[in-house]
Amino acid sequence: MHRRVSSILIVTALFVGWLVLPSWAGGANEVSVVDAYKRPLTITQPPRRVVSLVPGVTEMLLALGAGDTLQGVTYYGRVPPQVGKPAVVGGFFSPITQVIAQCQSDFIFVSDIHQEVQERFKDSGIPVVHLEAHTIQDILANLRLLGAMFQRQEQAEALCRQIQNKLDLIREKVARVPDSRRVRVLRLMSDKQMVVPGDDSFQNDYIRQAGGIPPCLGKKGAIVPITFSEWQQFNPQVIFTCGSDLKQVEKLVQQPGWQEVEAVRQGRIYRFPCELTCRASVHAGDFVAWLAATLYLKDFADPKNRLRSDQVLASEALTLDLPYVRQARVTRSRIMDFEQKSLVIDFKTPVAVISTLEGPRQGILTVGNHYTPPPCWGISHYLGLAKDRAQLYRVLKKTGQNTSFLFTGADMANLSVQQSTFKDIKVYALVTAGVEGNALRLSQDEGRFYEPGTINIILLTNCRLTPRAMSRALIAATEAKTAALQDLDIRSSEHPLTYQATGTGTDNIIVVEGRGPAIDNVGGHSKMGELIGRAVYQGVREAVAKQNGITSCRSHWQRLQERRLGLYELVRNLPGTSQAQIVPLWESVMLEPHYAGFMETALALSDAYGRGQVLDLSSFADYCKMVARELAGNPVTEWQTVSFQGELPRPLHMACEAFINGLAARAQPGGKP
Numbered sequence: 001m002h003r004r005v006s007s008i009l010i011v012t013a014l015f016v017g018w019l020v021l022p023s024w025a026g027g028a029n030e031v032s033v034v035d036a037y038k039r040p041l042t043i044t045q046p047p048r049r050v051v052s053l054v055p056g057v058t059e060m061l062l063a064l065g066a067g068d069t070l071q072g073v074t075y076y077g078r079v080p081p082q083v084g085k086p087a088v089v090g091g092f093f094s095p096i097t098q099v100i101a102q103c104q105s106d107f108i109f110v111s112d113i114h115q116e117v118q119e120r121f122k123d124s125g126i127p128v129v130h131l132e133a134h135t136i137q138d139i140l141a142n143l144r145l146l147g148a149m150f151q152r153q154e155q156a157e158a159l160c161r162q163i164q165n166k167l168d169l170i171r172e173k174v175a176r177v178p179d180s181r182r183v184r185v186l187r188l189m190s191d192k193q194m195v196v197p198g199d200d201s202f203q204n205d206y207i208r209q210a211g212g213i214p215p216c217l218g219k220k221g222a223i224v225p226i227t228f229s230e231w232q233q234f235n236p237q238v239i240f241t242c243g244s245d246l247k248q249v250e251k252l253v254q255q256p257g258w259q260e261v262e263a264v265r266q267g268r269i270y271r272f273p274c275e276l277t278c279r280a281s282v283h284a285g286d287f288v289a290w291l292a293a294t295l296y297l298k299d300f301a302d303p304k305n306r307l308r309s310d311q312v313l314a315s316e317a318l319t320l321d322l323p324y325v326r327q328a329r330v331t332r333s334r335i336m337d338f339e340q341k342s343l344v345i346d347f348k349t350p351v352a353v354i355s356t357l358e359g360p361r362q363g364i365l366t367v368g369n370h371y372t373p374p375p376c377w378g379i380s381h382y383l384g385l386a387k388d389r390a391q392l393y394r395v396l397k398k399t400g401q402n403t404s405f406l407f408t409g410a411d412m413a414n415l416s417v418q419q420s421t422f423k424d425i426k427v428y429a430l431v432t433a434g435v436e437g438n439a440l441r442l443s444q445d446e447g448r449f450y451e452p453g454t455i456n457i458i459l460l461t462n463c464r465l466t467p468r469a470m471s472r473a474l475i476a477a478t479e480a481k482t483a484a485l486q487d488l489d490i491r492s493s494e495h496p497l498t499y500q501a502t503g504t505g506t507d508n509i510i511v512v513e514g515r516g517p518a519i520d521n522v523g524g525h526s527k528m529g530e531l532i533g534r535a536v537y538q539g540v541r542e543a544v545a546k547q548n549g550i551t552s553c554r555s556h557w558q559r560l561q562e563r564r565l566g567l568y569e570l571v572r573n574l575p576g577t578s579q580a581q582i583v584p585l586w587e588s589v590m591l592e593p594h595y596a597g598f599m600e601t602a603l604a605l606s607d608a609y610g611r612g613q614v615l616d617l618s619s620f621a622d623y624c625k626m627v628a629r630e631l632a633g634n635p636v637t638e639w640q641t642v643s644f645q646g647e648l649p650r651p652l653h654m655a656c657e658a659f660i661n662g663l664a665a666r667a668q669p670g671g672k673p
Contacts, residue, residue, distance in 0.1 A: 031148045036110055036118050036130040043127075046150045047107035052077060053095050053117065056281040057109040057131060060143060063159055063282045066150045072103040075557030078549045088555060090591060091567070094584035097121075099591060133280040135205045136167065136288075143282070159282055166285030167209055169307070169337060170292045174211030176305050177296050185212035185295065186236035186263070187277070189223050191248040194231065194258070198224045202280045210292035212238065231258060238295060239263040243274040270294055273436075286374070289338070293375035300336070301379045310335050310395045315344075318417065320428055322462055324348055324515040330412050333395050338376050341412035342396065342405075343369040343430060345458070352513040354470045355404050365402040367510050369432060369456045371412040380407075406456040406508045410434035414546035418539040420531040426462040427531040429477075431455070431539030434547045435490045435504060454504035455481060455543075457536055461528070463516040470511045473522045473532055477509050480533040484540035488552055489559065496563045497649060498610055556596050559603055570656050573643050581667040586659055589631060595659075598627050602655035609651050620651060624658035631662025633672025640664065 031043045051072035052058040058077040061067055067083040074092045079085070087103055090096040093113065097120040100108065108128045110117055121128050133139050140160045147156020185207045189195045197203040197214075198221035204214035215234045217226065226234075241249050246269070253264050263269060276287040293300045311334055318328040326346040333340050350363040370392055372380055380388045385407070393400055410432040418429045433455040457477055465473065482502045492499040522528040545551050550558075560566065567586050571579045589595045601623075608614045628636045642657045666672045 029151065031145070033129060033145070033149075036128045037122060041127055041129070043149055047127075049103065049105045050107045050109065051089060051100050051103050051105040052109045053089070053092065053114055054109050054111050054131065055092075055275075056279045057146075059275075059279060059281045059283075060146055061150070064143075064146060064150060064152045064155045066146075066152060069150070071105050072100055075555060075561075078558070080549060081545070081551055081553070088557065088591060091583075091587040094587050096588050096591060133202050134200050135202055136163070136209060136280075136284050138202070139280050139284050140164065163282070163285040166289050170210060170285075170289050172307055173300065173305065173337065174292055174296060177211060177299050181296075182211060182213055183237040183295055184215075184234060184262075185210075185238045185240070185291075186215055186226075186234065188239050188241045188249065188253070191241065191252055194226050194252070195223050196226045198222065202284075203277065206277075206284070206288055206291060209288045210295060212291070212295055228257060231261065235261045236263045237261075237266075238268045238270070240270040240272060240277070240291070240294075242272050242277040246271045290374040294378055297378050297382055300375070301382050306337055308334055308337050310391070312395060313339070318343070320345065320417075320460065321419075321426070322428070322460055322514075324351070325460070330415065331396065333392075335391060335395055336376055336379055338373050340373060340376070340392075341371040342392070343412055343415060343432075343458070344396065345430075345460075349515075350402065351515070352467075352470070353404050353510055354467075354474065355406070355508070355510045356474065357406055357508045357510075358404055360467070360470075361404050363402050364404050364512075366398055366404070367458060367512060368396075368403070368405045369412070369415075369430065369458060370405050370407050371432070372407060372409060373411075374409065377409060404510060406458070406510060408432050408434070408454060408456045409437070410454065410456070410543070410547050414543060416539040416542035416546065418535040418542070420535040422527050422531060424462075425528060425531060427528070427535050428458075428460045429532070429535035429539040430458040430460075431536065431543045432547070433540050433543035435485070435501065435544055435550070436548050437493065437504075455507040455540065457481065457507075457509045457539065458512070459509065459532060459536075460512045461514045461516070461519070461531075463519040463528070464514050465511065465522065466518060466520045469519050469522045469528070470513060472529070473511045474509055476522055476524060476529045476532045477511075477536045478503075478507075479524070480536035481507065481540050483533075484537045484544075488541060488544060488550055490544070490550070491562045497565070497606075497646070497652070500607060556590070556599050556603070559600070563603075569645055571660065572645050574660070578664060582660060582663045585663045585666060589659075589663070595627070595631075598623075599655060602652045605651040606649035610649055617651060617654065621654060624654045627655075628658040628662035628665075631659065631672065632665035634665065634670070636661050636665050 029044060033041050033043065035041045048069055049071045050061065050069045052061065052070060053074055055076045058070065058073050061070060062079065062083065067079060070079055070084060070086040072087045072089040073079060074090060074095060075088050076092055087099060089099045095114065095117060097117055100117065105126060108121060108126055110128055110130050112130055118128055131142055133142060140163060143156050143160055147153045187197050187203050187207065189197065198219050199216055200220045201222060207214040217224065217230055239253065250269060253259060272290065276283050299305055313332045313334055315329045315331045318330060320328045324347055326348045328345045331342045331344055333342065344366060345368060346366050350365055352362050353364050353367060354360045389405065390400065392405065393403055412432065414432060416431045420427045437454065459473060459477060485501050485503065490501040492501045519528050522532060567583050571582055590599065605614060605620060609617065640661055642660050644653065644656065648656065
């Protein structure tokens with residue numbers, strides 16, 4: 001079994017679940033659990049310094065508002081910078097016990113794979129607790145337990161209600177699908193091997209809750225092989241995977257004989273984000289809803305199957321200090337049975353706008369930006385933009401003649417509102433941004449159709465922009481957006497190893513004419529152009545951080561993941577014994593700033609080399625030899641040429657080869673301790 005596959009699965013599958021005793025033990029704030037060693041444990045005070053080796057637990061603590069207790073996480077755990085910056089204690093398979101100890105934690109969350117950690121801290125006085133979940137009900141039980149432990153019961157109950165409400169809605173909706181049309185669904189766990197979740201996996205419970213029929217192979221475990229005969233007998237009608245190269249998955253299932261199943265013949269192979277498919281955590285209801293809407297798209301799109309009325313649910317005011325703005329707000333609506341969100345800006349009198357989605361418009365009284373949640377993406381594509389837009393305007397009580405909206409899959413809860421001023425000039429940029437699905441580099445990547453508007457920008461000023469100025473503002477905003485993406489090192493989704501992204505390919509901008517003194521020049525050398533650029537730049541950076549958790553100071557681990565690189569992939573062509581020796585050492589040394597900086601240098605140099613800005617790598621080759629010697633503790637006398645899966649940029653190839661040679665020598669007798 002490919003160990004990288006195992007790492008993804010266990011990172012996401014084995015992370016939630018404690019064995020809970022029936023209730024609080026004695027006092028009102030005492031909680032009784034069983035620790036990882038099957039010993040009873042009574043918790044009288046909320047943990048204050050936590051190490052979480054399981055990303056799902058990390059996610060739950062963040063959702064409960066207890067993220068500030070996190071002192072250590074693996075490199076799979078993303079903690080928003082505004083919450084804190086816990087230490088990275090290594091990878092999921094091989095967390096470094098010494099680094100965990102340095103966190104001085106009062107609680108450690110582990111999975112059953114962390115035997116070394118469990119043994120190291122068994123008699124340390126620090127509670128070590130293992131969580132697991134096989135069903136969504138287990139997830140809810142674990143959330144309630146964490147809520148009790150951290151004295152956040154109200155937050156836990158609110159999260160559980162949200163999840164349960166989504167599950168109840170989906171159960172009602174799929175109940176309208178006749179049993180004769182229920183589809184057989186298979187979760188493919190790898191793009192290299194035919195492996196699936198075991199019968200007792202929560203991932204199969206996700207399929208059941210979505211109205212699908214999962215396989216029953218008589219095998220238990222987070223990941224199990226599926227034989228050719230089992231594959232043919234089950235004959236999946238839908239296959240889904242996560243995070244993998246979809247082209248590679250399609251190639252895998254096109255093997256002779258394997259390609260005869262219905263899902264392959266009909267092209268019903270889908271990819272979803274790993275953090276949804278693989279984690280038994282707080283987004284369980286979100287993924288079940290998305291999966292169900294994918295399985296039964298036409299049923300969900302049919303107005304006859306709507307269970308609830310389309311209507312506005314609530315609005316939250318937004319302050320824009322512009323005299324021609326009547327009101328601005330973020331509105332929550334229920335449309336097609338799912339909650340959607342809209343930024344709505346109403347004007348006192350009609351204005352002109354220029355929209356990259358609609359072109360120039362006159363007589364506009366309302367502009368906005370509308371968020372469609374993932375379960376509705378397929379429905380919106382199926383209905384078409386015109387019907388989707390008309391449906392929204394009907395709910396918001398707007399008319400298409402005087403309304404101009406953008407549409408996005410980025411949550412309006414992550415809206416960035418930026419204001420730039422100079423003397424009497426004022427510029428607002430309202431930005432939503434999501435860059436993990438379809439970021440691309442124009443001039444290099446293939447053009448494809450995606451959800452319209454992944455980075456959306458609305459520009460307003462307290463001046464009246466002439467038509468010339470409005471058109472020129474599009475260039476200023478686009479340049480600023482691209483500068484933000486470059487400074488964040490956002491990667492192309494198609495070629496993340498090679499290219500930085502210039503946009504998402506579906507970005508849109510609305511420039512509002514405004515009211516006030518006339519402005520005819522918004523070029524880069526003008527003050528108005530400067531203010532637009534500054535507001536858009538900061539807005540894109542903040543929106544990306546809110547939506548995707550990407551900041552310029554993120555770890556090198558996250559940068560590698562964005563390039564779809566992991567240490568297990570990098571050592572895949574080595575003998576098994578070498579892999580087992582090198583990966584734990586590599587994870588360990590990468591925690592040291594010196595070696596992390598070496599990897600970061602290789603990543604940056606790879607981009608410069610690819611652009612032709614660096615021609616001679618001889619100095620970097622010397623640097624690589626020096627790093628290998630430092631890692632080994634002695635000169636590396638036998639340099640091994642390493643081949644990697646796929647073609648790495650030359651500087652990155654050299655750096656990884658240096659790590660492997662140095663660590664291989666270190667693992668030998670006489671190597672550096």
